[in-house]
Amino acid sequence: METYLLDALLLFFQICFISQLYYLVNYHSKLAGYKPLEALPQVNIPISVIISARNEYDNLKYNLPLILEQQYPDFEVVVVNDCSVDESDLLLLELQNTYKHLRVVTITEHARFKTGKKFALTLGIKAAKNEHLLFTDADCTSSSDNWITRMAANFTTGAQIVLGYSPYNKTGGLINTFTRFETVKTAISYLSAALRGDAYMGIGRNLAYTKTLFFSNKGFAAHMHVLPGDDDLFVNQNATADNTIIEINPETFMYTTSKTTFGGWYRQKKRHMGVGKLYKNKHRRMLSWDAMSGFLFYIALALCLVFKVEPVLVLSLYVLGILTKILIYNKILKTLRAKDLLMYLPILDLIYYVYLNVFGLIGTFIKTTQWK
Structure with missing residues (x-):
């Protein structure tokens, strides 16, 4: 592969990495720092x-x-x-x-x-x-x-x-x-x-x-x-x-x-396909770029490793991203009673972004005909 294409690939990988890091630090860290009320409130609203x-x-x-x-x-x-x-x-x-x-x-x-x-x-x-x-x-x-x-x-x-x-x-x-x-x-x-x-x-x-x-x-x-x-x-x-x-x-x-079963899961997800396209424009842009940058990050990661484009740098950024997610998600998953998922984070994160993009495309063409 030409040198300029390899340089472009590395740059693209870095852009996706920065995008994902931005979502983690600027968005998800808000929930990590949130403390739900522990004391049982006294309330009598009908x-x-x-x-x-x-x-x-x-x-x-x-x-x-x-x-x-x-x-x-x-x-x-x-x-x-x-x-x-x-x-x-x-x-x-x-x-x-x-x-x-x-x-x-x-x-x-x-x-x-x-x-x-x-x-x-x-x-x-x-x-x-x-x-x-x-x-x-x-x-x-x-x-x-x-x-x-x-x-x-x-x-x-x-x-x-x-x-x-x-x-x-x-x-x-x-x-x-x-x-x-x-x-x-x-x-x-x-x-x-x-x-x-x-x-x-x-x-x-x-x-x-x-x-x-x-x-x-x-x-x-x-x-x-x-x-x-x-x-x-x-x-x-x-x-x-x-x-x-x-x-x-x-x-x-x-x-x-x-x-x-996969069939049951697919039918459940199909009922929710296509709804996101009706969100406000700013929310569609935010969610779309999160999904796309996450998916493209893994594509660019694989290509960089296959073509040996700065493998030390690429792997270092990947590890930094995973460690940042573990650091931020650790407290969130504890609060949400899902701490056991943390150990599977690297593989689940990859599957998640593939899932978002595949189902996003399916949702564009499939119309839901029943709610139950």
Whole structure:
């Protein structure tokens, strides 16, 4: 290879390295220095917990009582039974006899009108009697009975949006390990952005906002034509530096179980493809360059080693980057209860950036046709 091409390759590698280092130090370090409140706050804001469920009998049977039995003085749980055919209606009726603060909204299948999660959530929000809303999914298990208390306490600061964290249970295996890592990386990105005053997304498995904010901004109307995005697109369009706060005390985590097969995992990811292109331009640019520079960094690294372009310098920068990530992520992963992933960081980081770019391309061409 010509000398000028080798020099260009080395320069390109350094640009990608600097870009990745910038994201680490300027963005992710914000979360590393954040300390969640340890003391249990005293709060009594009326809360409506909203869950949209379609054919979730088993999950509702296990998880719903854990939410209904939260240690909080004033709350209701609104479950939207969205066209279920698995006897969820009978289970919910039975639970209503025991828990008087459980309310059920039922949607029946229409031959000509197919509903999605946004429609179901909108009905749940309309049915909620309280101003402050807390959202999760039927397949999520609360990590403690103080979930509502700690999430609700953030509204006392004047916040209108509270971003929580929802990790996957550790079950072992490559798919589970990577799913957990991808979830952690996503959380590091959106939580750090919120701390910088530039929140761009949230996760519907653990998210809170006010009814006033929802209706004053016409709910999901701006993106109702897209099936996914009830969480991240809503936050992207309505979050500001002043109205958004994060909550990552481990007592607020909402755990769920990852898919066990590649096919199941792919179908899950497919439902979320293409949503990012509807983000604000500044967020698309930020996320795109992070994904591209991370992927191209590894491509340039491999090429530099193959063609023996300053191998000592190249490997030194690679090691410096990994050590910086370990230093910054060490505290974050401890807080997020995922410290075991640190030892796999080098290989998981590589897979992560390949995954981002491959699925980003797929998401450009594939249209999601169902939410469940």
